[in-house]
Amino acid sequence: MNHKGLDTPIQYVKGVGPKVSQRLATMNILNMKDFLYTFPRTYDDRRSLPSISDLSLSTPTTIKGRLISLTENKPRPGLNILKGMIQDETGSIAAIWFNQGFLKRVLKIDTQVVLSGKVTVNSFQSERQFSVANTEVISAEDPSLYVGQVLPIYALVSGLIQLQMRKIAKSIITQYGPLLQDPLPPYLMNQYQFFSLSDAIKEMHFPSSREYFQSAKKRLVFEEFFYGQLILEKRRMLSKQNIPGPQFVVGGPPSKQFIDALPYRLTKAQERAISDIETDVSSPHPMNRLIQGDVGSGKTDVAMAALMMAISSGFNGAMMVPTEILAEQHYRTLKERLSPFNVSIMLLKGKLKVSEKKEAQLQLSSAKRTIVVGTHALYQDPVVINQLGLVVVDEQHRFGVFQRMKLKDKGHSPHCLFMTATPIPRSLMLTVYGDLDKTIIDELPPGRVAPKTYVLKEGGLTKVYSFCHQELQKGYQIYIVYPLVEESEKIDLNSAVQGYDILKSQVFTHHKVDLIHGKMKSEEKEAVMNRFKKGTTQVLVSTTVIEVGIDVPNATIMVIRHAERFGLSQLHQLRGRIGRGGTASTCFLITSPNVSATKDRLQAMASTSDGFKIAEYDLAIRGPGDMLGSRQSGLPSLQLADLVKDEKILLIAREEAKKLLQQDPLLVESHHQNLKRHVLSMKNSCFSEGQLN
Numbered sequence: 001m002n003h004k005g006l007d008t009p010i011q012y013v014k015g016v017g018p019k020v021s022q023r024l025a026t027m028n029i030l031n032m033k034d035f036l037y038t039f040p041r042t043y044d045d046r047r048s049l050p051s052i053s054d055l056s057l058s059t060p061t062t063i064k065g066r067l068i069s070l071t072e073n074k075p076r077p078g079l080n081i082l083k084g085m086i087q088d089e090t091g092s093i094a095a096i097w098f099n100q101g102f103l104k105r106v107l108k109i110d111t112q113v114v115l116s117g118k119v120t121v122n123s124f125q126s127e128r129q130f131s132v133a134n135t136e137v138i139s140a141e142d143p144s145l146y147v148g149q150v151l152p153i154y155a156l157v158s159g160l161i162q163l164q165m166r167k168i169a170k171s172i173i174t175q176y177g178p179l180l181q182d183p184l185p186p187y188l189m190n191q192y193q194f195f196s197l198s199d200a201i202k203e204m205h206f207p208s209s210r211e212y213f214q215s216a217k218k219r220l221v222f223e224e225f226f227y228g229q230l231i232l233e234k235r236r237m238l239s240k241q242n243i244p245g246p247q248f249v250v251g252g253p254p255s256k257q258f259i260d261a262l263p264y265r266l267t268k269a270q271e272r273a274i275s276d277i278e279t280d281v282s283s284p285h286p287m288n289r290l291i292q293g294d295v296g297s298g299k300t301d302v303a304m305a306a307l308m309m310a311i312s313s314g315f316n317g318a319m320m321v322p323t324e325i326l327a328e329q330h331y332r333t334l335k336e337r338l339s340p341f342n343v344s345i346m347l348l349k350g351k352l353k354v355s356e357k358k359e360a361q362l363q364l365s366s367a368k369r370t371i372v373v374g375t376h377a378l379y380q381d382p383v384v385i386n387q388l389g390l391v392v393v394d395e396q397h398r399f400g401v402f403q404r405m406k407l408k409d410k411g412h413s414p415h416c417l418f419m420t421a422t423p424i425p426r427s428l429m430l431t432v433y434g435d436l437d438k439t440i441i442d443e444l445p446p447g448r449v450a451p452k453t454y455v456l457k458e459g460g461l462t463k464v465y466s467f468c469h470q471e472l473q474k475g476y477q478i479y480i481v482y483p484l485v486e487e488s489e490k491i492d493l494n495s496a497v498q499g500y501d502i503l504k505s506q507v508f509t510h511h512k513v514d515l516i517h518g519k520m521k522s523e524e525k526e527a528v529m530n531r532f533k534k535g536t537t538q539v540l541v542s543t544t545v546i547e548v549g550i551d552v553p554n555a556t557i558m559v560i561r562h563a564e565r566f567g568l569s570q571l572h573q574l575r576g577r578i579g580r581g582g583t584a585s586t587c588f589l590i591t592s593p594n595v596s597a598t599k600d601r602l603q604a605m606a607s608t609s610d611g612f613k614i615a616e617y618d619l620a621i622r623g624p625g626d627m628l629g630s631r632q633s634g635l636p637s638l639q640l641a642d643l644v645k646d647e648k649i650l651l652i653a654r655e656e657a658k659k660l661l662q663q664d665p666l667l668v669e670s671h672h673q674n675l676k677r678h679v680l681s682m683k684n685s686c687f688s689e690g691q692l693n
C-alpha cells in the first residue's frame with residue numbers, strides 16, 4: 001500500500017495505534033484526508049497566557065508554569081485530592097486536582113505544565129488555589145503545541161483527549177497537508193485572493209490570526225457552495241440538452257375551453273405560469289419546473305391547465321400529493337373541472353389490497369385520456385402508467401428529492417411540474433432546488449383579505465369562542481387544530497380527541513362538530529371532509545392532517561392550540577386554509593400556559609402574512625434540514641457554510657459556476673483539470689460523459 005497519499009489510513013500517524021484509530025473511525029475519520037476535513041468545534045486562544053501573579057478570581061483561564069511540589073490526599077473513600085505548587089517568573093499558586101489521581105504518573109516535579117481551570121478561594125484557609133480541569137504536561141518535542149498560539153478544540157468521542165488530537169492534527173497537517181490538490185482554478189484564486197487549499201486547511205486547525213482564519217473559512221465555504229452549484233448547473237444543462245421528452249402540442253381548443261369554463265378569470269400570475277409551462281412542454285426536452293406560489297394563489301388551476309396540455313397531446317398525466325385528504329380533494333376538483341372534456345380521473349391512495357393493486361395496474365397500463373391522482377402509493381408500488389407525459393408533484397416540499405426522482409421513472413422522461421406553497425428562501429432555492437426552472441406566482445386572486453392573526457394564552461379562549469359563535473351565526477365555518485407529532489403521538493391524539501369532546505358537548509352545542517385525524521380510516525376521513533366542504537358540519541377539529549392544500553373557502557376562523565409547538569412555515573400553511581373566500585378571516589394562535597420564549601416567534605406570524613418573510617425567519621431559527629422536512633437534499637452536505645449567514649458567498653459561487661460552465665461545459669481546459677477530478681469524485685456528480693443522475 002502506498003503510505004504517502006491522503007488516503008493513507010489514519011493509524012500510520014505516529015502515536016495512533018489500533019485503539020485510537022478505532023475511536024477516530026467512530027468519528028468517521030479513517031484516513032488523512034478525513035482528519036484534515038474534521039474541523040475544530042472551537043478554539044482555545046493561548047497566544048498570551050496570564051502570569052500567575054495576575055490571575056483573577058473565578059474566570060476560567062489557562063496558565064503555564066513549573067511544578068515544584070506534589071502531594072496526594074485521600075480524606076475519605078471516593079475522594080482523591082492532588083495538591084501541587086506551580087511557579088512562573090512572577091510567582092506561584094497552589095493547584096488542586098479533584099479525583100484525578102491518575103495524573104500522579106505524569107506530574108513529575110520540575111516539569112512544565114499547562115493547566116486550565118480557575119482560581120477559587122479555599123474558605124477554610126482563605127488561600128487562593130487554582131482548581132484544575134485540564135492538565136497538559138509539556139514534553140520537549142514541540143512546545144508550540146501547548147502555548148503561544150491558537151489551539152483547536154475538537155468534538156471528541158470518549159477515550160480521546162484534546163492534546164492527543166492536537167498532536168495528530170499537527171503531524172498530519174505538516175506531513176499530508178501539502179499533498180492536497182487545489183481544485184479551484186488559478187484565476188478564481190487570484191480574483192478572490194483565496195488561500196491555497198493546504199493553507200486554508202492549516203488555518204482552520206491552527207489559526208494564525210482572526211483575519212487569516214476568516215479568509216480561510218471563506219475560501220472553504222465558497223468551495224462547499226461552488227461544487228454543488230457546478231453540479232446543479234450541469235444537471236440543468238444536461239436535462240435541457242440530451243434527453244428527449246414528450247413534445248406536447250399546446251394552445252389547442254381543449255386547454256382554452258378548460259380555462260374558459262372556470263368560474264373566474266385567471267390572475268395574470270397564473271397566466272404567466274401557464275405560458276411558462278407551454279414553452280417548456282412544447283420543446284423537445286422534458287420540463288423541470290417549480291411553481292412557487294403562496295397558499296391560496298391558485299396553483300391547482302395551473303396544474304390542471306398543464307394536465308390538459310398532456311391530454312390533448314395524447315398523453316396521460318399523474319399528480320402526486322403528500323396526504324390522502326388532499327388526494328381526495330384534488331380527485332374531486334379534477335373530476336368536476338376536467339370530466340366535461342372527456343378525461344377520466346383515477347384515485348390511487350393508501351394501502352391497496354393486492355386485488356385492487358392489480359386492477360389499478362391493469363387499468364393504468366392501458367389508460368387513455370387519464371389522470372391519476374395519488375399519494376405515496378403512486379411511486380411506491382410498481383405501477384407503470386401508459387403514455388405518461390406529465391407528472392405534477394403538489395406540495396413538493398413534503399417529498400424528498402429521491403422520491404421526486406422516482407416518480408419520473410414511471411414514464412420515459414415525462415415533463416415534471418413541482419408545486420410548492422411553502423416559500424423557499426432564496427439560498428435554499430439556489431442550492432437544493434438549483435436544478436429546476438422556476439415560476440413564482442406572486443399574486444393572489446382578487447378580493448382576498450389577509451387573515452388577522454392574534455397570539456393569545458389559553459385564558460383568552462372564552463373570548464375566542466364567543467367570536468367563533470358570531471361567525472357561525474353568519475354562516476361561516478371554523479377549524480380548530482391540535483398539534484400531532486410522531487414522538488408523542490398517543491398523548492397528542494388524546495388531547496385532540498378530548499378537545500373535540502369538550503367542544504362538541506360544551507362549547508358549540510348548537511352546531512355540528514366533526515373530528516379528523518390521520519389514524520382514521522380513509523373512508524372516514526373522506527366522509528368528514530365532504531361534510532365540512534358541503535357545510536353540513538360547521539366546526540372541524542383536526543390534527544395537522546389538514547395542513548396542506550385543503551380548500552374550503554367558507555371557513556373563516558382558524559384556532560391553533562399549543563401554537564408554540566408548530567414551526568412557522570407550518571403555521572403559515574395552516575393559516576392558509578382560511579382567507580380563501582373574499583371575506584375577512586381570523587387566526588388565533590393559542591399558546592400553552594408557561595410559554596413565553598416562543599412569543600416573539602409567534603408574534604412574527606401576527607405581524608406579517610408574507611410567506612417569504614416567514615420562511616426566511618424559519619430558516620434562520622431552524623436550519624435548512626428541518627425546513628425541507630427532509631435532510632436528504634441530494635446535494636453535497638454543508639459542513640462550514642451557513643445558508644443564511646453565507647448567502648453572499650453562495651451568490652458569488654453560483655455566478656462563478658455558471659460562468660465557468662458556459663465557457664467550458666465539459667471541463668476540458670487545462671486549468672480545470674483538478675476541478676474536474678474533484679467533481680467527478682463527488683457522489684452526486686454528473687460530469688462523466690452523458691450520464692445524468
Ligand code: ADP
Binds near residue numbers: 264267295298301549
Ligand atoms: P393553492 O395555490 O394554495 O393550491 P388553490 O389552487 O387551492 O390554491 O386555490 C385556492 C382557491 O382559490 C380555490 O378555491 C380556487 O378555486 C380559487 N381560485 C383559484 N384561482 C382563482 C382566480 N383566478 N380567481 C378567483 N379564485 C381563484
Ligand code: MG
Binds near residue numbers: 299300394549
Ligand atoms: Mg394547493
